[in-house]
Amino acid sequence: MEGMDDYSRLFNELDSQALIELGLVLGGAILLILLSQKALNWVANRLHGQYRFRVFALVPLARLAILVAAIGMAVPIVIEPSLRNMITLLGAVGLAIGFALRDYVSSLIAGVVAAVEMPYRPGDWVEVEGTYGEVVHVGMRTIEVVTPDDDLVSIPHLKIWDSAIHNANNGGDSLQCVADFHLHPDHDAQRVTEALRDVALTSPYLRFDRPVAVVASEQSWGTHYKVRAYPVDPRQQFRFVTDLTLRGRAVLGRLGARPVQVPVTPGNAAS
Structure with missing residues (x-):
């Protein structure tokens, strides 16, 4: 009860004059926010390039500044601005902010761990x-x-x-890429394996000092082939996989190896 009495002494009695002042502060803040948003948007829409985006970025900053100023004006109306009251209020606000920012602090600590x-x-x-x-x-x-x-x-x-x-590359320039091929079981597996390996070895994006592997796995719908190889630069990975896929399909077509539609089931969705 004594703690409740301490918190009750924080607040002033809100008479009609105090309510009017609070209403004026609230109304003024809302009006300023609306005017600032319209004014900044009007200015931004008449600019080009980076200047336009920089002005747009001022909209939330202006809104935050107005809200902080409004809170700063409203607090003395509601709370007696004594040293004891300010210390009590700041302690409660600090606890609330600390609880609200726990994920932010956790990210900062995790950032230190990640740096190590x-x-x-x-x-x-x-x-x-x-x-x-x-x-x-x-x-x-x-x-x-x-x-x-x-x-x-x-x-x-x-x-x-x-x-x-x-x-995928862990600080280095070596990143493995995988090109997938799904074939009907009626094909010459040895010729397909050699052809897919040749496709990888003749790619202009291939890094020759890293291994090239063709991996096959038998599935209920056919055979799943994976061509595993490394591009010269990790940023070439998508062009590399595209090159392997397109030229691989062309070579397999000439060998008579037919692609198969893979049924989407929980058993092979990740294969």
Whole structure:
């Protein structure tokens, strides 16, 4: 009860004048936010290039500044601005902020761990929870990954606590690519294996000091072939796989090896 009395003494009695002042502060803040958004959007739409995007970026900053100013004006109306009250209020606000920012702090700590263990570096090709791309920046809280579709994705470091980090090249320039072929069982497996190996060895993107492997696995619908090889540069991986796939299909067609439609079932969805 004594603690409740301490918190009750924080607040002033809200008479009609205080309510009017709070209403004016709230109304003024809403009006300023609307005016600032319209004004900045009007200016941005008349600019070009980077200047346009920089002005657009000021919209949330202006809104935040107005809200902070409004809160700063409203607090003395509601709370008696004494030293004791301010200390009590700041303690409660600090506890609330600390609880709200626990994931942010966790990401910062995970960033320190990542700097020591180095599960990823700039230039690595990583996959985290289905997002695959090249790491272009490692910050204190997040890493920035550019996907094959040229999307910039920010991934918080805290993912290293409970998610698998798939690193395709691990700080080096050696990245294995896989081209898949699904064939009807009626074919000459030896000739297909040799032909797919020749396709990889004649690719202009092939890195010759790394091994080339053709792996076959028998499935209920036919035979699944995987051509595993390494491009000269990790950034060539998609052109490399495309080259292997297109020329491989052409060679298999000349050999009479027919492709087969793979049924989508839980057993072979990941194969």
